[in-house]
Amino acid sequence: xxxxxxxxxxxxxxxxxxxxxxxxxxxxxxxxxxxxxxxxxxxxxxxxxxxxxxxxxxxxxxxxxxxxxxxxxxxxxxxxxxxxxxxxxxxxxxxxxxxxxxxxxxxxxxxxxxxxxxxxxxxxxxxxxxxxxxxxxxxxxxxxxxxxxxxxxxxxxxxxxxxxxxxxxxxxxxxxxxxxxxxxxxxxxxxxxxxxxxxxxxxxxxxxxxxxxxxxxxxxxxxxxxxxxxxxxxxxxxxxxxxxxxxxxxxxxxxxxxxxxxxxxxxxxxxxxxxxxxxxxxxxxxxxxxxxxxxxxxxxxxxxxxxxxxxxxxxxxxxxxxxxxxxxxxxxxxxxxxxxxxxxxxxxxxxxxxxxxxxxxxxxxxxxxxxxxxxxxxxxxxxxxxxxxxxxxxxxxxxxxxxxxxxxxxxxxxxxxxxxxxxxxxxxxxxxxxxxxxxxxxxxxxxxxxxxxxxxxxxxxxxxxxxxxxxxxxxxxxxxxxxxxxxxxx
Amino acid sequence: xxxxxxxxxxxxxxxxxxxxxxxxxxxxxxxxxxxxxxxxxxxxxxxxxxxxxxxxxxxxxxxxxxxxxxxxxxxxxxxxxxxxxxxxxxxxxxxxxxxxxxxxxxxxxxxxxxxxxxxxxxxxxxxxxxxxxxxxxxxxxxxxxxxxxxxxxxxxxxxxxxxxxxxxxxxxxxxxxxxxxxxxxxxxxxxxxxxxxxxxxxxxxxxxxxxxxxxxxxxxxxxx
Numbered sequence: 001x002x003x004x005x006x007x008x009x010x011x012x013x014x015x016x017x018x019x020x021x022x023x024x025x026x027x028x029x030x031x032x033x034x035x036x037x038x039x040x041x042x043x044x045x046x047x048x049x050x051x052x053x054x055x056x057x058x059x060x061x062x063x064x065x066x067x068x069x070x071x072x073x074x075x076x077x078x079x080x081x082x083x084x085x086x087x088x089x090x091x092x093x094x095x096x097x098x099x100x101x102x103x104x105x106x107x108x109x110x111x112x113x114x115x116x117x118x119x120x121x122x123x124x125x126x127x128x129x130x131x132x133x134x135x136x137x138x139x140x141x142x143x144x145x146x147x148x149x150x151x152x153x154x155x156x157x158x159x160x161x162x163x164x165x166x167x168x169x170x171x172x173x174x175x176x177x178x179x180x181x182x183x184x185x186x187x188x189x190x191x192x193x194x195x196x197x198x199x200x201x202x203x204x205x206x207x208x209x210x211x212x213x214x215x216x217x218x219x220x221x222x223x224x225x226x227x228x229x230x231x232x233x234x235x236x237x238x239x240x241x242x243x244x245x246x247x248x249x250x251x252x253x254x255x256x257x258x259x260x261x262x263x264x265x266x267x268x269x270x271x272x273x274x275x276x277x278x279x280x281x282x283x284x285x286x287x288x289x290x291x292x293x294x295x296x297x298x299x300x301x302x303x304x305x306x307x308x309x310x311x312x313x314x315x316x317x318x319x320x321x322x323x324x325x326x327x328x329x330x331x332x333x334x335x336x337x338x339x340x341x342x343x344x345x346x347x348x349x350x351x352x353x354x355x356x357x358x359x360x361x362x363x364x365x366x367x368x369x370x371x372x373x374x375x376x377x378x379x380x381x382x383x384x385x386x387x388x389x390x391x392x393x394x395x396x397x398x399x400x401x402x403x404x405x406x407x408x409x410x411x412x413x414x415x416x417x418x419x420x421x422x423x424x425x426x427x428x429x430x431x432x433x434x435x436x437x438x439x440x441x442x443x444x445x446x447x448x449x450x451x452x453x454x455x456x457x458x459x460x461x462x463x464x465x466x467x468x469x470x471x472x473x474x475x476x477x478x479x480x481x482x483x484x485x486x487x488x489x490x
Numbered sequence: 491x492x493x494x495x496x497x498x499x500x501x502x503x504x505x506x507x508x509x510x511x512x513x514x515x516x517x518x519x520x521x522x523x524x525x526x527x528x529x530x531x532x533x534x535x536x537x538x539x540x541x542x543x544x545x546x547x548x549x550x551x552x553x554x555x556x557x558x559x560x561x562x563x564x565x566x567x568x569x570x571x572x573x574x575x576x577x578x579x580x581x582x583x584x585x586x587x588x589x590x591x592x593x594x595x596x597x598x599x600x601x602x603x604x605x606x607x608x609x610x611x612x613x614x615x616x617x618x619x620x621x622x623x624x625x626x627x628x629x630x631x632x633x634x635x636x637x638x639x640x641x642x643x644x645x646x647x648x649x650x651x652x653x654x655x656x657x658x659x660x661x662x663x664x665x666x667x668x669x670x671x672x673x674x675x676x677x678x679x680x681x682x683x684x685x686x687x688x689x690x691x692x693x694x695x696x697x698x699x700x701x702x703x704x705x706x707x708x709x710x711x712x713x714x
Contacts, residue, residue: 026694029694029695030695032695033691045534047530047532047533051529051530054529058529065511065515065519066502067499067502067503067506067511068519069519070498070499070502071499080676080677085492086492086494086495086498088494088497088498092494136702137692138690138692138701138702139692142692155691155692156692157692157693158695162693162694165693185694185696186698188693189693192701193701193702196702200702201608216523217677219677219681225688225689225690225691225701226689226690226692226701226702226703227642227688227701227702227703228702228703230641230642230703231642231643231702234639234642234680235643245502250522250526251526252664253528253529253661253664254526254529256529256659256660256661256664257529257530259660269553269685270549270553270685271624271627271683271685272685273553273684273685273687273688273689273703274682274683274685274688274703275627275682275683275685276680276681276682276683277680277681277682277683278679278680279678279679279681280679282679283678285633285634286632286633286634286637287587287605287634287637288606288637288638288639289632289638289679289680299498299501303498303502303505304501304505305505306502306505306506307506307507308505
């Protein structure tokens with residue numbers, strides 16, 4: 001599986017995606033699904049907007065006191081019998097997980113869906129060190145069998161059709177009855193349930209992510225629908241939670257406030273099926289539960305985002321609302337973004353984590369329609385942050401050559417009003433002349449991509465400034481409110 | 491203490507442009523943790539007890555759980571037996587040790603074992619800490635009397651919930667759990683908010699009920 005980012009080749013990734021009919025069909029399902037359901041459940045909770053402010057404030061408060069809350073959190077995990085491991089980098093986090101697995105004598109490791117595990121490359125790390133890793137989330141399991149990275153942070157196999165999944169299962173599942181029907185989602189789901197059952201019981205270690213870490217009681221919280229996360233962490237002998245630092249909230253009340261937003265924003269459910277609060281290993285008298293509980297706290301670039309214009313991104317709860325509503329994501333899908341985090345949140349987070357030099361195209365993968373910001377439950381100013389990265393990409397010499405030349409020419413002109421007026425005057429006349437009586441242009445130099453699909457209406461002879469000057473000379477300016485009917489052309 | 495820990499903590503402080511918080515700086519944090527305050531509670535739970543039960547039932551049914559109501563605990567075993575027959579399930583279940591006082595003599599055909607759930611157990615029966623009317627959610631806590639495997643391993647999960655355990659918002663349910671934990675002297679290892687049977691939308695966004703967790707969630711509400 002590809003583990004190195006391909007974000008640098010976003011334009012060609014996107015072209016490939018646009019030409020892929022199977023992917024386009026799959027993305028069509030996404031657009032019809034989540035945004036519609038989200039709108040319904042949000043309309044059903046009048047407090048939703050006010051809760052967004054509350055959630056933003058909870059995370060801002062936590063991030064501004066993150067050191068203190070982390071220390072309290074750690075003390076409470078230890079109090080309940082668990083252990084906390086701190087990892088500065090992806091490598092350190094993977095090593096820590098591997099050491100715990102080795103100490104537990106692990107051969108089989110079950111794993112719930114975790115985006116930070118993808119981020120640190122844990123899958124490949126375990127696979128190359130003799131561990132049989134079993135993804136238990138249905139979508140993750142499908143893409144594991146297909147040896148692909150996830151293309152969405154909530155529904156990782158959104159790019160795969162049911163026919164492809166049926167074929168994948170036939171190829172991967174030994175001893176599968178050739179007559180077994182795998183055409184419908186129900187058949188596929190049953191087959192996955194049967195296959196994974198035995199793995200939960202056989203696994204020595206179960207790895208999950210965390211949606212929240214709670215300082216108050218040292219608990220980790222996961223939110224799932226399938227029940228795989230719970231079987232993973234309950235049946236294995238050792239439970240490892242891999243979580244990045246910014247998952248922390250102070251209290252259960254804080255977590256609950258954000259939980260009221262999470263599922264609604266994400267899948268359009270009022271609440272996910274399973275919200276599980278885990279606290280340490282099994283108690284002495286308990287009949288089940290893991291014998292050991294470890295938390296691997298991953299920094300991997302977060303502390304460097306604090307106190308900068310990127311801090312707001314640390315409020316992200318990975319709900320995927322931004323990508324579910326993004327016209328660019330909807331057109332090209334998640335793989336085009338070239339790394340773990342796609343869509344608008346990825347366009348901001350990826351440059352923060354792997355550097356703008358490796359992902360300079362991503363902040364440009366937006367029409368700035370602002371829909372992502374409107375639906376973000378944590379009120380992250382995504383377009384402002386993408387603009388910031390565009391500036392940085394330009395300043396540090398990244399981005400396409402033609403784009404850079406065009407922007408350079410534009411800024412040269414825009415800073416010289418007399419020259420600007422002269423050039424636009426010539427251009428307006430020229431384009432008007434070329435268009436002739438048709439009044440539109442079917443081809444314009446440097447704008448081939450735009451005119452390929454539509455004609456450009458030609459300028460009608462003068463520029464805005466020329467017309468403005470003419471109108472102001474002809475008559476004194478009128479207050480538009482007094483005579484709303486009067487237009488400039490009278 | 492590990493070098494990574496120290497470096498992360500000092501990195502956070504450096505980024506935030508300050509040193510470790512002093513007593514004055516820690517005061518609001520301690521306050522917040524000692525007396526957690528609630529945020530906005532949805533107005534939909536501003537109902538009397540009757541209204542909350544009705545809301546709980548309608549929300550639970552809305553997420554594909556089934557609900558039955560019985561007069562008292564003595565009637566619960568028959569309700570369970572009826573459900574097993576209706577769903578064409580085997581007359582065999584594992585119950586939480588915490589339900590030891592359920593009298594199964596009224597439903598003699600059912601084979602009942604007490605303990606944790608394993609393969610190939612098909613039906614698990616448990617109590618709950620609370621029912622949350624807000625979204626038809628159950629709160630269950632692990633413990634020697636209530637093994638967590640019962641909630642997840644069998645394909646059918648039946649929950650016996652007393653009517654007076656139904657509360658409005660999640661916060662009320664969590665307060666019950668906090669009070670229980672205080673009385674017991676320790677928190678439960680796992681607390682499970684459960685809203686309907688397991689589901690997935692991973693295949694072409696089509697919702698399928700019953701994935702790795704239970705295919706069926708049945709709630710028996712006991713009047714008193």
